[in-house]
Amino acid sequence: MQSLKRLTSVMLVGAMTAGLLSACGGDKEGQTSSGNDTNKEAVEPAVKTEGFPIVENPIKLTFFAGKAPSAPANWNDLPVWKEYAKMTNIEVDFQLTPTESLAEKRNLVLSGGDYPDAFHTARLSPVDVMNYGSQGIFIPLNDLIDKYAPNFKKLLEQYPEIKKGLTMPDGNIYSFPTFYDPEFKSVIIGQKLWYNKSFLEQLGMKEPETTDEFYEYLKAVKTLNPKYIPYAASNYGSLLDEVKGAWGLGNRGNAHRMDIDPKTKELRYIPASPEYKEVLEYMNKMYKEGLFVDNLLTIKGPEVNALMDEGIVGASVTNSPHAISGVSIEHFVGAPVLKGPHGDQVFSRARPALIDLGAFVITDKNKHPEATVRWIDYFYSEEGSKLFFMGIKDLSYVEKPDGTLEYTEEYKKEPSKYVSFAGGFYPALLTAKTYKGGESTPESMEAAAKAEPYWPEEVWPAFTFTxxxxxxxxxxxxxxxxxxxxxxxxxxxxxxxxxxxxxxxxxxxxxxxxxxxxxxxxxxxxxxxxx
Structure with a gap:
């Protein structure tokens, strides 16, 4: 058990992408025989292979779920889950655990043996999934996906990288992931480098396109006003990840500290490369010259937002500044991908679309695995994604004549009354049409478009280990x-x-x-x- 606890403490980040797909329809019913040996003695009601309800006779399931601070306190009362219970004839009891104690509580529940039917939004790492899957606690899903998950199966066929990323060393798939539409680059990127457009105009400078120009811009901002902060962000990591591509590093995305050495075609540990030294020398030069916010290593995100809101920051790597709640940050424009001193220009902060590998797993205590797979599969269709992120039509969102979706005023006042996705790590397909966060604004989409020409030829998700x-x-x-x-x-x-x-x-x-x-x-x- 000590070994298990040690292994499950390791967190490996995973991710990859997803496409716009239609929800399955129809009224076909199929009698099921459980694909899970553990449940052979369980009496499984008839489960439809398509359409709703999923089962004619109501069933109840219990899910362990992680609750981020921004998520609602009680998911069971939300319209989105009440509506889905009516659609499916499956009532889910979400047992929420705050994220600050999530890992400890989750591991205690699993090691104690008194665990629920499934884990939803529980932030399970690839190591966790492999550990508990190999022990039989999480059931294999390969056959169940083939028979009862038409939407997710379609994604696996359309995007082979999902299957590659989800398949464990034993050949089994044990989890459903968070999957971002590969075309929705803005949300895959997440944080972006932004320039203060008003400062550029005052200085008569164009948007910096090289590392030298970026350095000169930050120096120039400092001359405008002693109160101005050339670059502000919480810690140095996001900028380091941004600029390392200007030295050709991160050519397989940002999920690993490994990439491929273009000279040897072998794995390269980035922090031990000569190019990494040059990146750090570049960062050190800016740090020594006072081009970073004074408390770079300790300042928190909200404090950075407040400085940007004051109009005194020249550049930052952050989420969409114009869409940050509680402030009205203006004048920021997405930066181009910087070219380095040797001609390298790679968008090294590219993430895989398979963002969270362990977003949903089914346990061996579950007496209705087929119905549970059908239940979760809906959220990998466009209609299911719309329900998950937008909620109920004409209650939390409206559909315009051109087909676009928009949240209602009631939703904007209090979104936590309608949906539960805040905080991430959810099992669902996310698309530009069905997600209306800051990443979907025109400014963020334009910023992401600047990165696309320099996207790595391949972006790795997390790897799995025996x-x-x-x-x-x-x-x-x-x-x-x-x-x-x-x-x-x-x-x-x-x-x-x-x-x-x-x-x-x-x-x-x-x-x-x-x-x-x-x-x-x-x-x-x-x-x-x-x-």
Whole structure:
């Protein structure tokens, strides 16, 4: 059990994309025989393979669910879930756990054996999914998806990368993910680099398109007014991820610290590369010259938003500034993908569309796995996505004559009265048509369009590891990356001089970089061959 607790504490970020699909219709009914050996003795009511209700005789299910601070306190009373219960004849009891205690409570429930029918929005990592799936606690879904998940099955066929990312080393799929429409680049990107357009106009400068021009712009902002802050964000990580592509790093997206070395065509650990040193030297130059907000390492997002709202910030990497609640930030325009000193220009912050691998799992306690798969499958159709994100037509949203959707005034006043998706990590398909957050505004869509020409040729989701691999991978991954984080901050702030770079590389190698890369390589080869 100690080993299990240690392994389940590892969090690996996953993600990939999704497309606009229609909901399935029709009235065909199919008698089911459970695809899960654990439930063979259970009496499963007739489950429709298409259409609603899913079952003629009502059933009840209990879901463990994670509740983000921005999400409603009680999902069971929300119109979206009451409506879906009527449609399906399936009543779900959402048992909510706040995200701040989610991992601890979730692991206690699982290790104690008194767990529910399914875990919804519970932030399960790929390691968690593999661990509990291999133990039989989470049931395999391969056959169930084939028979009872027409919408999700269609996505698997349309986007092979989903299946590659979801398939565990034992060949099974144990979870339904968060999946973003691959065409909806704005939401896949998330945070973006923004320039203060009014400052550019005052300075008579065009939008910086190279790392040198970006540096010169920040220097110029500082000359406009002593109170102005050239660059402000919460910590340095988002800007580091933005500019590393100008040195050709992150050519497989931002879910890993590994990519492919274009010279050797082999895996490259980015923080141990010569190019990474140049990126840190660039960041250090800006830090030393006072081009970053003074408390860069400690300032929080809302404080940054307040500074931007004051009109004193020249640039920031943040979510859509014009759509941040509680402020009215103006004059910001999305930045182009920066070109570096050697001609490199890669959008290194690209994320996979398979955003959260472990958004929904079904446990071996579930007596109705077929009906549960049908229940969750609806949210991977356009109609289901519309219900999940927009709520009830004419109550929380209206549909305009041109087919576009818009939230009602009642929804805008208090969205938590209608839907539960706030906070992310949900099992659903998200599209530009059915999601109306800040990422869907014209400004964000225009900003994302600037990144598309420089999108990596392939964006990796999280990889999966065997139990044997995890025994070594987990401590190596934790220790090496902790050291890299510490040293990255010290190089940027100047607490460690770059004369110590060789010592830094030697330390990483002594910590087991070679073995770490070998394990990673095995996982990468397995990922390539999935499907």
């Amino acid at each position: 139990q044997e691999e995890l025994n070594r991978y987990t401590p190596l991954h934790t220790d090496i990356n902790k050291y890299v984080d510490e040293m990255t901050a010290k190089f940027i702030t100047g607490d460690t001089p770059f004369s110590e770079w060789d010592k830094y590389i030697q330390t990483i190698e002594k910590m087991g970089l070679k073995e770490y890369k070998e394990i990673y390589s095995a996982a990468y080869e397995r990922f390539k061959n999935n499907g």
